[in-house]
Amino acid sequence: MKKVRKFDAVPKLNGSYKFLDDYTRPNLLYGGFLYAKFHHGKLKQIKFPKKFSKDEFTIVSYKDILGENIVPEPENDQPFLVEQEVMHYGQIILGIAHPNKKKLKQFIDNIEVEYEEMPAITDIEECLSDENNVFGRVLEIKHPAEIGNTSHLIHTKRIYRTPHQEQAYLETQAMLAEYDKEKKEIFVLGTMQCPFFVKSALDAIFGDTIHNSVVETSEGIGGGFGGKEDFPNIIAGITALLAYKSGRPVKTVLDREDDIQITTKRHPSRVEVESYTDPITHKIRKLNIDYRLDAGAFQTLSPVVLSRGVLHASSGYAVEDCYIKGRLFRSNTPSNGAFRGFGAPQALFAIESHIDNVAAQLGIDPYTLRKKNILKIGKEFPTSQPIIENHLEDCLEKVIEISDYHEKYREYKQWNLEHKVKKGIGLSLGLHGGGYTGNGEKILNSKIKLVIEKNADINIYVANTDMGQGAHTTLAQMVDEAIEHPHNKTRVVIPNTNKAPNSGPTVASRTIYIVGNMLRNLIKEVKKELGFDNLETYVKAHQADFPREFRSLFKPDPQAIFDDETYKGVAYKDYSWAACVVEITYDPTTYEINLEKCWNVLDIGETVNPEIARGQVEGGVVQALGWGLSEFFYKKGFGRKQGFTDYTMLTSRDIPELNIEFIHTDNPIPKGLGEIPMDYPAPALRNAFLNATGVGIDEIPLTPEKIFANLEEK
Amino acid sequence: MKLEFILNDKAVSLEVDPMKRLLDILREDFGLTGTKESCGEGECGACTVLLDGKPVTSCLVNAVHAENKQVVTSEGIAQKPLGKLLIACFDETNAVQCGFCFPGFLVSSYYYLKNDGEPNLEKIKTALSGNICRCTGYQKIFDSVMMACHRKQEQEK
Amino acid sequence: MKFYKPKNLTELFQISEKIAGKKYFLAGGTDINVQIKKKMITDEPIIYINHLEELQGIRETDESIIIGSLCSYQELLNSPLIAKYLPFFRASLVNFASPLLQTMATIGGNIANGSPTADVTPLLLVLDAQIILMAKSKMRHIPLRDFFTGYKQFNLKKNEIIGGVQITKNAETGYKTFYKKVGSRKALTIAKVALAGLKNSEEYKLAVGSLNEYPRRLSKIEEYLASTNTPESVKLEELLKQEITPISDMRSDKDYRFQVCLNLLLEFIQI
Known part of the structure; x- marks a missing residue:
């Protein structure tokens, strides 16, 4: 657990590190997209502007696709390019390239698209309240129990709503593609999380026309x-098609405005929670959850988001009689996709808000209700997966202690009687299963490779990317520390599908948890096999054997079995746990919430690099609080907001004081980290507002307008 | 127009459309790709540079604005003693994540460190409030700038 | 896009006169470059003015502070004259836009853009600022409150430009001051509601932003407050309905805007 610095910090600061738009090529064309500016309709005609000579431009439509016009996804239902029917605003109709960026933009701006308009669903509430919009598989988790007569139990039924959220990565989506005619090979360089996903997209769009595709x-x-x-699959596919057709390298860099209009967002949700709670024992005896996501126009990877959502829907509570149903709803908006948390933040917002609503109804404090129902040894998840540790309860107790929760809970009650500006304190629990759900990791079957060079440097070949989370620093550190190798010699080679084996996508909090643990085990095996104490000495003595390559495969735990049909069994082998307290002040003059403090206690197992881990939590928490407070799209009656002027992320002046503690760091493995800090803060914020005002708003973001409208209703 | 200005302490000139954005001049004509475009409307600070010593979003500055002025980019700041001090602090705290916004933060932090430098959290927050970071939650950025302020004070003692 | 860079004010008027249609003056560029990006400006001629010394600087006369229209927010914040004579004005500017935009954004540009949300205008209105309008051979001063006539419409003659604003040195003196800008966050934000107010034992001065087609004084409420020692909130609400016309847009809702304005008004009365 030594402090290891990020290898890429200094070059990123002095500007020498290259992001996609910093690359160029001789003879380069710039790529761009013509996308639909209407929600639903049949294409009739595309009119190109007469003041431009069309021949100067390389244009690709679905007709230019040599393989299949279907983006590979868990559900293969989305085309790369529109054929006849546009299903959502922002759907790409044509790819266009030209040597002059400005001219390209003007040309695209002046293309007229004629279409026959069709009815469209663009409002989230309209989408999620009409069961006619359901598509795809309905998921159910059943944990029935005979609890007898419920008439003496406290019945609570509420609907919780969350909006879209924009990932708002500071670097917009971008790809550079080249076609080598002689080798019949497509090369794509890009900003992405999953190089092998992009490769499969290229193989789909080109079919047998090309011999190879390489993604870096x-x-x-x-x-x-x-x-x-x-x-990135779509951008890479179309950009590569343009490179193929023009015979020149093509670079597509999305404008912020376009990026916001056409790319995936977090799924809006509508979650109905119904509970029956014993007024004497404070046990929640029965829980029914109806979890709905607005998937957008196509399913793509939404079924997987839905799966994680239902598996996190009962949060950290043990309920005898539990039924969870999850469904996807179709709308005429761009397909929603992956966003840190992947269905869990929506699920936790609902249940963690609900707990506070129940506590208010019972007239007890939210801590006590959580404590009475918390998952611990002897209890099980609705999937019947048994609980093997009491770490969630440890997180809860610790956060209560460091935040001085009980004292403040009392103190603020008194304060609020006497003051205009209110104070509030809110609590939430969080949990996140590491890695792919259920049998996902078994199916992924990840592969990794290490090369020990002649100078004893270790090069790691994996497909997992470092998009800022510090994965490459941490992976190298894990390898070094496993064999006490000096830091600064081991590197993760920039992911390239020709060089690295497929170690799976950089998603699902799996990079350190799955791939890191594989690397650590591999290097330990290598050490055992070669029998060295000091790698450098060994390599010096056996120069002829090096460079030498070592590989390994993911070894699933035979005990961890999940039944994908019944949703029973071990959904995630290792859960990370968290508890959070948010403190706010609320100004009734302007209906504004001010974030004061946020306390976080997490069990993510071993913290390989505590400072990097802390940075992940800080960033995730602020994203989550932004989602809870000020970020949204699609206000009813208005188009999707454009640009960062009106997509209001928290600035340096909006964030609360952050306190973070990790517990149970003596765990032998690092568990999932990236997503859990996104999962739990929003309900804690919402509960703090309830504590401050006595008003529970079951919907985020808690904009002053929403608060005002809710108070007016009451 | 013929544009003459001082870029990272060196006199430069070029023939350019007077309305061309300074951001594009830096990236395309001088290959200084440390200055990044993210929002293109002055609302994120990824393209921050110093214009006559003051921080500006170079996506909203035109060639004509830079005429006969001093322009300093993150690359230039990285060469200056206070720039080096800041980089060391950002590095030590493991503050940098994706790094796309950091050249901009470096410029804003440098301006604060040079012209004020008081280790005061509220002032630092205000000085950095034109720069958006989506990865870090800002905390480590504050820690780094605070550290740099303290070190600068020690050096001056 | 035709581009002009006049050597001086005289040349500016010559160029300006020759352009019959729509044209844009480029000062700090923080609005114009966004409008170009959003294709709200495409081919219209641009006249660069940011270098014109005649429109720069902050200076004092015996009675007034004169702020050149090209004066940036950063200059205002750093000006000893502003700090000395208009400390409330200065303190209210601190959180405009962001420190990065304050470097380039000009006071003249903020007014000329004519946006209902313009940050500086409500403040200038309660300070009874005069706007200085310049033409080729003439200059006139009119109260800023008479300058706006509609959404992005001004009391501006052909070939007249904004030369600057003039504020009397004692504009704040002896008054209790109030300024609140409500946005979506604490920095980098556009006002949803803004209220500026001055009061002493004799009079009230109140101005609002983002609640009408242009920022304006609330004269009826000013008169009412001056006429009574016990203002009634029902009456205030009634008058406010006559004075502001908030709208619902993607940033906020009309009912919220109205209520917050009323709440701020009540807060102002209590200071």
């Missing part, structure tokens, strides 16, 4: 947060 990431990846999980 740019040196720097300017943030991902899930937004660069699957959308």
Whole structure:
């Protein structure tokens, strides 16, 4: 647990690190997209502007696709390019390239698209309240129990709503593609999380026309947060098609405005929670959850988000009789996709808000209700997965202690009687299963490779990208520390599908948890096999054997079995746990919430690099509080907001004081980290507002307008 | 127009459209790609540079604005003693994540450190409030700038 | 896009006169470059003025502070004259836009853009600022409150430009002051509601932003407050309905805007 600095910090600061738009090529064309500016309709005609000579431009439509016009996804239902029917605003109709960036933009801006308009669903509430919009598989988790007569139990039924959220990675989506005619090979360089996803997209769009496709990431990846999980497939596919058709390298860099309009977002949710609670014992005896997500126009990876959502829907509570249902709803908006948390933040917002609503109804404090129902040894998840540790309760107790929760809870009650500006304190629990859900990791079957060079440097070959989370520093550190190798010699080679084996996508908090642990085990095996104490000495003595390559495969735990049909069994082998307290002040003059403090206690197992881990939590928490407070799209009756002027992320002056503690760091493995800090803060914020005002608003973001409207209703 | 200005302490000139954005001049004509474009409307600070010593969003500055002025980019600041001090602090705290916004933060922090430098959290927050970071939650950025302020004070003693 | 860079004010008027249609003056560029990006400006001629010394600087006369229209927010914040004579004005400017935009954004540009949300205008209105309008051979001063006539419409003659603003040195003296800008966050934000107020034992001065087609004084409420020692909130609400016309847009809602304005007004009365 030594302090290891990020290898890429200094070059990122002095500007020498290259992000995608910093690369160029001789003879380069710039790529751009013509996308639909209407929600639903049939294409009739595309009119190109007469003042431009169309021949100067390389243009690709669905007709130019040599393989299949379907983006590979868990559900293969989305085309790369529109054929006849536009299903959502922002759907790409044409790819266009030209040597002059400005001219390209003017040309695209002046293309007229004629279409026959069709009815569209663009409002979230309209989408999620009409069961006719359901599509895809309905998921159910059943944990029935005979609890007898419920008439003496406290019945609570509420609906919780969350909006879209923009990933807002600071580097917009971008790809550079080249076609080598002689080798019949496509090369794509890009900002992405999953190089092998992009490769499969290229193989889909080109079919047998090409012999090979190679995907590499740019040196720097300017943030991902899930937004660069699957959308890069589309950009890469179309950009590569343009490179193929023109015979020249093509670079497509999305404008912020376009990026916001056309790429994936966090799924809006509508979650109905119904509970029956014993007024004497404070046990929640029965829980029904109806979890709904607005998937957008296509399913793409939404079924997987839905799966994680239902598996986190009962949060950290043990309920005898529990039924959870999850469904996807279709709307005429861009497909929603991956975003840090992946369905869990929506689920936790609902249940963690609900707990406070129940506590208010019972007239007890929210801590006590949580404590009475918390998951611990002897209890089980609704999937019947048994609980093997009491770490969630440890997080809860610790956060209560460091935040001085009980004292403040009392103190603020008194304060609020006497003051106009109110104070509030809110609590939430969080949990996040590491890695792919259920049998996902088994199916992924990740592969990794290490090369020990002649000078005893170790090069790591994996497909996992460093988009800022510090994964490459941490992975190298894990390898070094496993064999006490000096830091600064081990590197993760920039992911390239020709060089690295497929170690799976950079998603699901799996990079350190799955891939890191594989690397650590591999280097330990290597050490055992070769029998060295000091690698450098060994390599010097056995120069002829090096460079030498070592590989390994993911070894699933045979005990961890999940039944995908019944949703029973071990959904996630290792859960990370968290508890959070948010303190706010509330000004009734302007209906504004001010974030004061946020206390976080997490069990993520071993913290390989505590400072990097802390940075992950700080960043995730602020994203989550922004989602809870000020970020949203699609205000009813208005178009999707454009640009950062009106997509209001928290600035340096808006954030609360952050306190973070890790517990149970003596755990032998590092568990999932990236997503859990996104999962739990929003309900704690919402509960703090309830504490401050006595008004529970079951919907985020808690904008002053929403608060005002809610108070007016009451 | 013929544009003459001082770029990172060196006199430069070029023939350019007077409305061309300073951001594009830096990136395209001088290959200084440390200055990044993110929002393109002055609301994120990724393209921050110093214009006559003051921080500006170079996506909203035109060629004509830079005429006969001093322009300093993150690359230039990285060469200056206070710039080096800041980089060392950002590095030590492991503050940098994706790094796309950091050249901009470096410029804003440098301006604060040079012209005020008081280790005061509220002042630092205000000085950095034109720069958006989506990865870090800002905390480590504050820690780094605070550290740099303290070190600068020690050096001056 | 035709581009002009006049050597001086005289040349500026010559160029300006020759352009019959729509044209834009480029000062700090913080609005114009956004409008270009959003294709709200495409081919219209641009006249660069940011270098014109005649429109720069802050200076004092015996009675007044004169702020050149090209004066940036940063200059205002750093000006000893502003700090000495208009400390409330200065303190209210601190959180405008962001420190990065304050370097380039000019006071003249903020007014000329004509946005209902313009940050500086409500403050200038309660300070009874005069706007200085310059033409080729003439200059006139009119109260800023008479300058706006509609949404992005001004009391501006053909080929007249904004030369600057003039504020009397004692504009704040002896008054209790109030300024609140409500945005979506604490920095980098556009006002949803803004209220500026001055009061002493004899009079009230109140101005609002983001609540009408242009920022304006609330004269009826000013008169009412001056006429009574016990203002009634029902009456205030009634008068406010006559004075502001908030709208619902993607940033906020009309009912919220109205209520917050009323709340701020009540807060102002209590200071």
